[in-house]
Amino acid sequence: MSPTNRRRWWPAWIVGAILLLVAPPSPASADTVEDGQWYVNFLALGDAQKITKGAGVIVGVLDTGVGRHPDLSGDVLNGADARIGGTDRDGRNDRDGHGTRMAGLIGGNGRVRGVAPEATILPVKVMTVGEAYGSIAEGINWAVDHGAKVLCIAIHAGEPALDDEAAIRRAIRSDVVVVAGAGNADGADGVGYPAAYEGVVAAGGVDRNGHHADISVRGDKIVLSAPSDDISSTAPHGEYTLGTGTSDSTALIAGAAALVRAKFPELSAEEVIHRLTYTADDKGPAGRDDEYGYGVVNIVKALTADVPPLRPAAGTSPQAEGESAGDLSTGTVVAIVTAVLVAVALLAFLIILGRRNRARAT
Numbered sequence: 001m002s003p004t005n006r007r008r009w010w011p012a013w014i015v016g017a018i019l020l021l022v023a024p025p026s027p028a029s030a031d032t033v034e035d036g037q038w039y040v041n042f043l044a045l046g047d048a049q050k051i052t053k054g055a056g057v058i059v060g061v062l063d064t065g066v067g068r069h070p071d072l073s074g075d076v077l078n079g080a081d082a083r084i085g086g087t088d089r090d091g092r093n094d095r096d097g098h099g100t101r102m103a104g105l106i107g108g109n110g111r112v113r114g115v116a117p118e119a120t121i122l123p124v125k126v127m128t129v130g131e132a133y134g135s136i137a138e139g140i141n142w143a144v145d146h147g148a149k150v151l152c153i154a155i156h157a158g159e160p161a162l163d164d165e166a167a168i169r170r171a172i173r174s175d176v177v178v179v180a181g182a183g184n185a186d187g188a189d190g191v192g193y194p195a196a197y198e199g200v201v202a203a204g205g206v207d208r209n210g211h212h213a214d215i216s217v218r219g220d221k222i223v224l225s226a227p228s229d230d231i232s233s234t235a236p237h238g239e240y241t242l243g244t245g246t247s248d249s250t251a252l253i254a255g256a257a258a259l260v261r262a263k264f265p266e267l268s269a270e271e272v273i274h275r276l277t278y279t280a281d282d283k284g285p286a287g288r289d290d291e292y293g294y295g296v297v298n299i300v301k302a303l304t305a306d307v308p309p310l311r312p313a314a315g316t317s318p319q320a321e322g323e324s325a326g327d328l329s330t331g332t333v334v335a336i337v338t339a340v341l342v343a344v345a346l347l348a349f350l351i352i353l354g355r356r357n358r359a360r361a362t
Contacts, residue, residue: 025097025101025233025235025241025242025243027235027239027240027241027242032232032242033111033112033232033240033242034111034232035230035232036230036231036232036233036242037111037112037113037232038208038227038230038231039226039227039231039252040113042208042210042227043115043226043227043252043256043297043299044299044300045113045115045299047300048115048259048299048300048303049117049259051259051263051300051303051304052259052262052263052303053116053117053118053119053259053262054107054115054116054117054118054119054255054258054259054261054262055118055119055262056262056265057116057119057120057149057150057258057261057262058077058119058120058121058122058146058147058148058149058150059106059107059116059119059120059121059122059148059149059150059151059152059254059255059258060122060124060139060140060143060144060146060148060150060151060152061091061099061102061103061106061121061122061123061124061152061251062082062124062126062136062139062140062143062151062152062153062155063094063098063099063102063123063124063125063126063127063152063153063154063155064094064095064096064097064098064099064100064125064126064127064128065079065081065088065091065092065093065094065095065096065099065100065123065125065128066079066091066092066094066099066100066102066103066121066123067092067093067094067097067099067100067235067236067237068092068236068237068238069100069103069104069234069235069236069237069238070110070238071104071108071109071110071111071112071234072100072103072104072107072108072109072121072234073109075103075107075109075117075118075119075120075121076092076103076107076120076121076123077120077121077122077123078090078091078092079091079092079122079123079124079125080123080124080125080139080142080146081093081125082124082125082126082135082138082139082142083125083126083127083128083135084135084138086125086128088125090123091122091123091124091125092123093125094123094125094236095128095236096128097235097236097241098154098247099123099125100233100234100235100236101233101234101235101241101243101247101248101251102152102154102233102247102250102251102254103121103123103234103251104233104234105231105233105248105251105252105255106119106121106152106251106252106254106255106258107119107120107121107255108233108234111240112232112233112234112240114255115251115252115254115255115256115258115259115299116255116256116258116259116262118262119150119255119258119262122143122146122147122148124139124142124143125139126138126139126155127155136153136155136157136164136167136194137161137163137164137166137167138167140153140164140167140168140170140171141167141170143171144170144171144174144176148176149175149176149177149258149261149269150176150177150178150179150254150257150258150261151171151176151177151178151179151254152179152250152251152254153178153179153180153181153194153195153250154180154181154246154247154248154250154251155180155181155247156181156183156192156193157192157193157194159193160193160196160197161193164193164194164197165194165197168194168197168199168200169197169199172199172269175268175269176269177201177254177257177261177269177272177273178194178199178200178201179200179201179203179250179253179254179257180194180195180197180200180201180202180203180250181195181202181203181245181246181247181249181250182195182202182203182204182205182216182217182219182221182222182246183195183216183217183246184215184216184217184245184246185215185217186214186215187212187214187215187216187217187218188217188218189217189218189219189290190217190218190219191217191219191220191221191222192217195221196219196221200223201223201224201253201257201273201276202219202221202222202223202224202293203222203223203224203225203226203246203249203250203252203253204216204217204218204222204224204225204226204228204246204249204291204292204293205225205226205227205228205229205245205246205248205249206225206226206227206228206229206249206283206292206296207227207228207229208227208229208230210281210283210296211283212225212283212284212291212292213228213229213244213246215228215229215244215245215246216228216246216249216291217246218290218291219290220290222288222289222290222291222292222293223273223277223293223294224253224276224277224280224292224293224294224295224296224297225249225280225283225291225292225293225295225296225297226248226249226250226252226253226256226296226297227248227249227252228244228245228246228247228248228249229244230242230243230244231243231244231248233248252297253276253297256276256297256299256302257272257273257276259299259302259303260272260275260276260302260303263303270310271309271310274307274309274310275302275305275307276297276302277293277294277295278294278305278307278308279298279301279302279305279307280293280294280295280296280297280298281295281296281297281298282294282295283295283296
């Protein structure tokens with residue numbers, strides 16, 4: 001399906017059909033809230049948060065808004081309502097609960113333990129199921145203009161569109177890490193948009209055993225994976241929900257990016273993504289694959305490992321991976337041989353020229 005440049009005035013029922021990348025969450029009891037926090041140990045958040053908790057990093061949550069919740073107290077900015085025809089004064093109003101759920105996984109600091117509890121949530125309402133029209137591009141641009149350094153886009157736009165793609169490119173040029181959900185389709189192939197745009201961290205899901213989640217799509221655009229099954233999180237009005245989907249893995253990876261940005265503020269967005277992919281726990285076939293991407297995010301390694309830069313520093317000579325300092329690359333050998341041949345030819349020319357001059361002199 002080719003991109004379009006038209007503004008998408010989506011009817012509410014279409015928005016409802018394509019919005020959520022999480023299976024409909026259900027209210028969570030006290031026991032299910034605790035059980036649904038299994039990702040905390042899986043991702044070793046206790047160890048990661050001894051290093052940093054994400055302070056100083058603004059994470060834009062482009063979703064259905066973020067409702068008030070005691071686990072999110074003090075961490076949520078006013079935000080904005082970027083919907084076409086939206087009437088909310090800011091982004092802190094969530095009638096659906098999806099955005100509040102994502103915010104909890106990123107920045108929860110109570111019963112729900114977010115990945116980056118000291119990060120700041122910037123809620124940007126871009127859609128509301130069953131009520132209003134959506135505009136992802138306007139939300140992305142607003143979040144970038146208001147300081148977001150990580151974007152969590154746990155929604156599915158259905159089809160590519162030039163305005164969305166242009167906004168994504170602008171965010172990436174503005175040094176923003178963009179994380180988006182790959183999609184839910186019970187293991188089907190094909191990553192949806194906006195996750196499929198170039199430069200976006202497309203998030204796939206894994207289960208409690210670290211295996212590819214049944215609900216998560218596969219595809220050559222998958223970049224990283226994180227927990228997605230039976231996850232508990234925050235819901236509006238101080239409540240909790242339990243759900244499954246790549247929305248959850250999107251929020252967890254966005255939180256991981258916030259921790260890396262807090263620990264390494266000098267790194268570009270591209271280098272942050274490189275650090276996350278380089279340190280991921282490889283699963284499935286060696287290297288990147290269509291189920292796990294580069295692997296399951298390993299936050300502690302991303303914060304502590306000695307990771308080579310994506311590009312060598314200026315003035316240094318790049319070396320291929322595994323090449324020792326004493327080895328010469330094929331290009332270097334060719335250059336040396338060429339220089340020697342040129343020198344020999346020049347020397348021969350000078351000898352012949354000298355002999356001719358001496359012959360003329362006699």
